[in-house]
Amino acid sequence: MTLLPEFADYLELRSKMNIPLPWESSIEEFRKLTLPNPKFIGIPEEIHSVEHRVISGPTSYLPIRIYRPNAKPNLPVMVYFHGGGWVIGNMDGFEPTVRSLSNKGNFVVVQVQYQKAPERPFPIPFDDCYRTLEWVVQNASTLGIDGSRIGVGGDSAGGNLAAAVALKARDTGLVELAFQMLIYPCTGNDGNLPSAINYKEGFGLTSKMMRWYEDQYAQKEEFRSHPYAFPAYSKDLKGVAPAVLAIAEYDTLADDGKVFAEYLKRDGVNTIFKEFKGAIHGFNALAGVAPKYAQETQEFLAKSVNDLMGR
Numbered sequence: 001m002t003l004l005p006e007f008a009d010y011l012e013l014r015s016k017m018n019i020p021l022p023w024e025s026s027i028e029e030f031r032k033l034t035l036p037n038p039k040f041i042g043i044p045e046e047i048h049s050v051e052h053r054v055i056s057g058p059t060s061y062l063p064i065r066i067y068r069p070n071a072k073p074n075l076p077v078m079v080y081f082h083g084g085g086w087v088i089g090n091m092d093g094f095e096p097t098v099r100s101l102s103n104k105g106n107f108v109v110v111q112v113q114y115q116k117a118p119e120r121p122f123p124i125p126f127d128d129c130y131r132t133l134e135w136v137v138q139n140a141s142t143l144g145i146d147g148s149r150i151g152v153g154g155d156s157a158g159g160n161l162a163a164a165v166a167l168k169a170r171d172t173g174l175v176e177l178a179f180q181m182l183i184y185p186c187t188g189n190d191g192n193l194p195s196a197i198n199y200k201e202g203f204g205l206t207s208k209m210m211r212w213y214e215d216q217y218a219q220k221e222e223f224r225s226h227p228y229a230f231p232a233y234s235k236d237l238k239g240v241a242p243a244v245l246a247i248a249e250y251d252t253l254a255d256d257g258k259v260f261a262e263y264l265k266r267d268g269v270n271t272i273f274k275e276f277k278g279a280i281h282g283f284n285a286l287a288g289v290a291p292k293y294a295q296e297t298q299e300f301l302a303k304s305v306n307d308l309m310g311r
Contacts, residue, residue: 002278004293007279011280041287042294047069059120062132065110067098067099069103069106077110077136077140078102079133080101080162084157084158085156091111091112097294100298104299118219121216122226129161130165133169148178150177151177153182154182155285160230163180163260166243170240176241178241178309182244188231188256191211193256193259195254210253232259243269244305248275248279248281250279272308
């Protein structure tokens with residue numbers, strides 16, 4: 001399928017904005033230039049409630065937001081990690097996404113503002129995300145959620161973090177997760193996969209940018225193949241949470257997701273996989289660019305999560 005016109009127009013507009021590449025400016029300036037744009041991410045829909053809290057992380061206090069679609073008790077919960085290459089991004093940029101998922105799926109979403117590389121490289125962002133899951137598990141009764149139906153999810157680098165947190169949850173026995181929702185995740189760091197070559201530039205996220213992000217996150221050589229940094233390096237995925245994994249057709253990371261889905265299936269993990277045709281990396285958070293496509297995507301994701309939970 002050809003690139004959808006909405007995404008082609010978006011890419012053309014972005015090229016005219018002349019945003020410096022991440023290595024062409026300071027980290028602080030790059031973060032300012034990539035702050036959420038409502039024109040691109042869309043307007044957040046109404047939701048029953050959003051509660052702002054702060055929890056204690058391993059090395060810092062962590063802001064979280066708790067989204068409830070209604071006042072009913074004992075709803076399932078998704079602990080959600082936003083994208084941004086472990087370097088940029090914040091909860092505001094995924095506000096439309098998580099509200100939509102919460103409403104459509106009828107589950108609570110807990111979003112966290114984890115710390116960022118390069119100032120806070122691996123394992124710090126990962127530890128922040130795992131601690132957030134741990135806090136949700138420990139406070140399930142106080143939060144009024146169903147402690148037997150807790151899952152994780154995220155976009156891009158957030159999908160990486162979700163997959164890694166799911167892996168550690170299995171390893172530690174913290175909780176038997178009900179699901180993991182991985183949206184165009186960066187699960188490995190193999191720049192020689194076909195999609196990394198075929199879509200290396202011209203579709204938003206480039207292969208060179210992805211390698212740069214990985215360098216900021218996994219700064220020590222020993223972390224380049226650590227399964228909690230890049231879950232595709234796990235030798236055994238048996239027993240991890242059932243997964244829904246979505247990729248974009250025109251994405252340098254498409255094969256990261258495709259290969260990881262194959263690994264999950266190989267190890268007997270119930271996996272729902274879908275390639276979104278005509279789409280680019282980041283499409284799930286571009287409701288302002290392609291609103292109908294984003295709505296259909298989030299309906300699919302919410303339904304798949306509920307299917308995995310038997311709802």
